[in-house]
Amino acid sequence: MTKTNPGNFFEDFTVGQVIEHATPRTVTEGDRALYQALYPTRFAVPSSVEFAASVGLKPAPVEDLVAFHIAFGKTVPDVSLNAVANLGYAECRFHRPVVPGDTLSTRSEVIGLKQNSNGKSGVVYVRSTATNQRGEIALEWARWVMVHKRDIDAPAREALVPDLATVVAADDLVIPDGLDFTDYDLVAAGEPHRFDDYAVGEKIDHVDGVTLTDPEHMMATRLWQNTAKVHFNTEARPDGRRLVYGGHVISMARALSFNGLANAQLIAAINAGAHTSPAFAGDTVYAWSEVLDTAETTAPGAGALRLRLVATKGRDESMTLRGEDGKYLPHVLLDLDYWVLVPR
Amino acid sequence: MTKTNPGNFFEDFTVGQVIEHATPRTVTEGDRALYQALYPTRFAVPSSVEFAASVGLKPAPVEDLVAFHIAFGKTVPDVSLNAVANLGYAECRFHRPVVPGDTLSTRSEVIGLKQNSNGKSGVVYVRSTATNQRGEIALEWARWVMVHKRDIDAPAREALVPDLATVVAADDLVIPDGLDFTDYDLVAAGEPHRFDDYAVGEKIDHVDGVTLTDPEHMMATRLWQNTAKVHFNTEARPDGRRLVYGGHVISMARALSFNGLANAQLIAAINAGAHTSPAFAGDTVYAWSEVLDTAETTAPGAGALRLRLVATKGRDESMTLRGEDGKYLPHVLLDLDYWVLVPR
Amino acid sequence: MTKTNPGNFFEDFTVGQVIEHATPRTVTEGDRALYQALYPTRFAVPSSVEFAASVGLKPAPVEDLVAFHIAFGKTVPDVSLNAVANLGYAECRFHRPVVPGDTLSTRSEVIGLKQNSNGKSGVVYVRSTATNQRGEIALEWARWVMVHKRDIDAPAREALVPDLATVVAADDLVIPDGLDFTDYDLVAAGEPHRFDDYAVGEKIDHVDGVTLTDPEHMMATRLWQNTAKVHFNTEARPDGRRLVYGGHVISMARALSFNGLANAQLIAAINAGAHTSPAFAGDTVYAWSEVLDTAETTAPGAGALRLRLVATKGRDESMTLRGEDGKYLPHVLLDLDYWVLVPR
Known part of the structure; x- marks a missing residue:
């Protein structure tokens, strides 16, 4: 029994610690097809090798979120197996498109720690980097997560909250x-x-909705080798329901956003992300977007849009994010802030 | 909101109009595997590169219906997003097998229009052609579909019903x-x-039956980038059920027909097709076939069979298509008339 | 109707008979991806072409069980379509890793027959061999299965029980x-x-559990072209439930065993296997292992472990296989005895 991985608890992390995550994972055309089967994506770059080549991308990349989910999934057994909650992302940048044949590995560095005042848990900040088989960076991001302590009486260390x-x-x-x-x-x-x-x-308002099912979100989450128990095991939660992996909601919303943002071909960065309510099978996910900023880029013919992508349970034609109290409305599932590259 | 696609309404179509459909889609080995996972197909040509090569097909084609579904799916956002019903197919011919690496694009020409007497909708006739990255025709077909009018008071144009x-x-x-x-x-x-x-x-009588599930038909339908809302969204129909894409029933019946028609390796043409009743998760689909005609071909060792493929909800050992009133029996889901190539 | 395959009954088999099974099946990267989507596997060899190459395996093999399921599935229409029960496996050896592009065909020889005393059925023993497109053996195994007689009055032939x-x-x-x-x-x-x-x-104790769903086990079983009706058709069993293919439970348990046996990279042999209770959607599968033996190998740096892999419905931290009566406990789903290769 000591051979199984109990995951790390809050007191197992130290600032500056570097974790090399298992398992390297080669991306294939099978991933592309499964992504198309699981999400209603129609973006032309990942859909067509001919279109991708016509914009200078050869071989054709898979969806950026395939790379994100695979790279992120590797961190789960070491970082968030004992997580209470995923609190946020920041500074996520996509350095190069991932293509079939690429093998991704992820490494994380602990960049901050802060014990909660209740003494039962603490927040762990990590910066993770996914590299391909040539050692080139594919993407990197920072993330913070609330993790249980193994021993409530373990003394609190000095808090360090990174500047993100x-x-x-x-x-x-x-x-x-x-x-x-x-x-x-x-x-x-x-x-x-x-x-x-x-x-x-x-x-x-991206108009379309998709009703979630358990087999689909489990297949997606497994494909990324994400091992968090709550997604797969009805005995892992008191209510007997399987929690949908937050990344499934991101991918669903991103795919739905095609209707109105079909030319938002490539994700360049994720600025922030909050999973504001849990999603379950039977929920019907809709999405809306808000343009937050625009920018020039150095790529011929390409501009950058900074977008807010909001996933909701049920359609909200009013596209309202927060209530009068400033809190997210209960039907909001996801608030994602990201940069995309679009033609000028 | 004006950026999203509302789909075309009856009065948006004109005879002679040509529509270039988005999104080009590259076929991969992932499509082959997913098709095998979703349908109980065992036809040797798409199953084995060795067998395919032994009959002169190298590289090995995917199932003909993979090409059909992908090519057809592209027309949905432009042609049938506001459809009341898919009325029929005709003159569908497969020009060349589709292989992994091929990128399919579809173009449609409006070849007929006829407003319904109620003034609320009309029938749109289109001829669609799917081409590969070399501009070669992969398949073509005609289809007619009943489409809502946006404005009931819009005047009726002269009716033109094509000769198919x-x-x-x-x-x-x-x-x-x-x-x-x-x-x-x-x-x-x-x-x-x-x-x-x-x-x-x-x-x-093909004997075997498969009970449908929602996740499977949704995955299939998404794989073909078919965006019709009723297949994905439990809020899109008053009964809260997801309608199974008619093509899912075609593929299921075709795969079941292996048992008795294992040598019907290639589909050469679809003469006609009617989806006579809706299918839902929980329905158990069976199939039977009737030999309608036979023909010589120019291919060495190959003949052509014209078959009727009938999918039923529940097994019908009597293989009865219509009742005494001449109407399709209620358990009949599909009546497909097609040509296959078989060894002599 | 005579064109469909009724399957073989007990009296159709003769000792020494050789059956060439349809359909040859080419393994692809799509199979790898679907296997990753259906099972929580993270073994490094099938996950990463880079890792596989680092241990001398290039191109990267798919999971050994992909080959097993495909090879086994081919035998179902000829051997076990009329089976009452799968009784056991023995002498299963994996001769060489299967890689994308390999085409597997299976041949079986009847090596034993024994009619049951009730005269209604009998046990058929076959030795099956799966070969690739170069005629090299990929894997071989013996299996015995109880098969219905077509005609209860058919006379019993001399019994021959092979020595396995x-x-x-x-x-x-x-x-x-x-x-x-x-x-x-x-x-x-x-x-x-x-x-x-x-x-x-x-x-x-491998700790983790996965709750089964119908769409997932059907997709897996279809992918292996296994046609046993009870897995797909709710009308095939009096209780209206779909029986989960035993191989699905094997793959699930093997994947769960990663947590504690992450270095058990390759399956070298399966000594014996018993599916001791049926599994259904909704069951949560857990696994535990017992080390039965160890052995040297001729491969540089590699040893062999003989393991018992037990799948259970619900977690059993006591890891108890049998009750005081010597029978398998009711929550035990699978008892598999196999050899793996691990680093020294």
């Missing part, structure tokens, strides 16, 4: 090598809206 | 380049029945 | 060409436990 950017600066976005939207085919991509057609403050 | 063949003539069947059934291995394929063993009028 | 080894001798294990664990990366693989860390008699 609330937004990745536009100048820090990494443009994929060779990306060129000069000859971008709007008809093939499905919508005519270019960079200049989006205005800061504009909201888009 | 009830059956693709045997001489018009396209034989894949290189196809040669001379050295066809009946043992590997699973059954000894050759072209001459099938007689016009013969019926085959 | 209860355990594959360590010297008979086949080591994959090129396998070399000398530079095995324990960190990437996920656990530090080497061959010498496991002691005969040691038991490992």
